[in-house]
Amino acid sequence: MKRRDLSFKPELESIISKCEICNLAMVDEDGSPYVLPMNFGYKDDYIYFHSAQTGKKIDILKKNKRVCISFSTDHDLKWVNKEVACSWSMRYRSVLAFGNVEFVDDYDQKEEALRIFMKNYADIDFSFNEPAVKDILIFRVKIEKLDGRALGY
Numbered sequence: 249m250k251r252r253d254l255s256f257k258p259e260l261e262s263i264i265s266k267c268e269i270c271n272l273a274m275v276d277e278d279g280s281p282y283v284l285p286m287n288f289g290y291k292d293d294y295i296y297f298h299s300a301q302t303g304k305k306i307d308i309l310k311k312n313k314r315v316c317i318s319f320s321t322d323h324d325l326k327w328v329n330k331e332v333a334c335s336w337s338m339r340y341r342s343v344l345a346f347g348n349v350e351f352v353d354d355y356d357q358k359e360e361a362l363r364i365f366m367k368n369y370a371d372i373d374f375s376f377n378e379p380a381v382k383d384i385l386i387f388r389v390k391i392e393k394l395d396g397r398a399l400g401y
């Protein structure tokens with residue numbers, strides 16, 4: 249099956265836009281990896297996240313802002329001979345994004361981030377309730393580098 253490394257930005261962005269979730273990889277103080285499935289929004293080279301104010305990921309991200317985020321879509325299991333394990337493979341398209349986390353504190357920017365976030369899931373023009381916006385923690389990642397790969401496409 250043919251593997252392609254992808255670098256055409258609209259193609260990379262179209263992979264991100266097809267994903268419902270991503271996996272956010274962090275590294276804690278003692279060098280241990282920590283990866284979480286997360287919902288997200290994407291606009292203009294930023295990936296947006298929302299979260300509770302506390303928890304292990306926030307403890308890590310406050311100390312180490314460096315992250316890698318993976319996205320994958322178009323999963324399609326194929327085989328040449330069903331009885332031969334080595335002839336099985338999965339077609340896919342995937343992207344890795346690298347960057348640093350920035351916490352978003354400004355109220356208007358948080359609301360805008362939530363709009364971008366919700367656009368990934370619903371084509372509705374939501375309005376947000378002030379206490380909820382204040383309560384939620386928003387962070388975003390400015391993408392410094394995007395790598396893409398497709399197998400079988």
Ligand SMILES: Cc1cc2nc3c(=O)[nH]c(=O)nc-3n(C[C@H](O)[C@H](O)[C@H](O)COP(=O)(O)OP(=O)(O)OC[C@H]3O[C@@H](n4cnc5c(N)ncnc54)[C@H](O)[C@@H]3O)c2cc1C
Nearest residue numbers: 269283284285286287288297298299300302303304305306
């Ligand atoms: C499809 C999907 C979408 C999600 N979207 C979001 C989102 O948009 N925002 C958000 O904040 N969270 C989201 N979550 C939950 C997220 O994966 C974390 O569970 C959550 O953010 C809490 O992380 P924490 O580090 O604060 O965990 P804590 O509450 O501090 O707990 C840490 C402990 O729980 C374990 N743990 C934490 N999360 C998970 C998990 N998902 N699976 C198994 N073990 C776990 C850790 O290994 C650690 O031992 C999503 C989960 C899924 C499956």
